[in-house]
Amino acid sequence: MTERLTTAERQAALQTLGGWRETEGREAISRTFTFRDFNEAFGFMTRVALIAEKSDHHPEWRNVYKTVEVVLATHDAGGITRRDIALAEAMNAIAAQLGAA
Numbered sequence: 001m002t003e004r005l006t007t008a009e010r011q012a013a014l015q016t017l018g019g020w021r022e023t024e025g026r027e028a029i030s031r032t033f034t035f036r037d038f039n040e041a042f043g044f045m046t047r048v049a050l051i052a053e054k055s056d057h058h059p060e061w062r063n064v065y066k067t068v069e070v071v072l073a074t075h076d077a078g079g080i081t082r083r084d085i086a087l088a089e090a091m092n093a094i095a096a097q098l099g100a101a
């Protein structure tokens, strides 16, 4: 199992991860992505889903029209691990390709 990051490691990782913050009330990281329309938001989710399934690491997320709210944590570890940071980076890259805010 992957290890939880220390507080210092978490803070360092978040500084290089644009748009992500610590989730209130639990050890997790969050970001809300805003796309041009539903089609783009759902396209983002589809691409991310393929990566998530391949790496067996899955987001908690909620889609409303053109926004996607994401929470990442490693349930098995009870907190934030490198796997969450890696998925967050992949999400940022895909969102940037699609022109998300």
Ligand SMILES: C[C@H](O)[C@H](O)[C@H]1CNC2=NC(N)=NC(=O)C2=N1
Pocket (backbone or CB within 6 Å): 056, 057, 058, 059, 072, 073, 074, 075, 076, 077
């Ligand atoms: C059995 C299966 O490998 C586990 O439940 C995986 C699946 N996807 C997962 N995704 C996330 N985000 N955290 C986990 O701990 C996790 N565990």
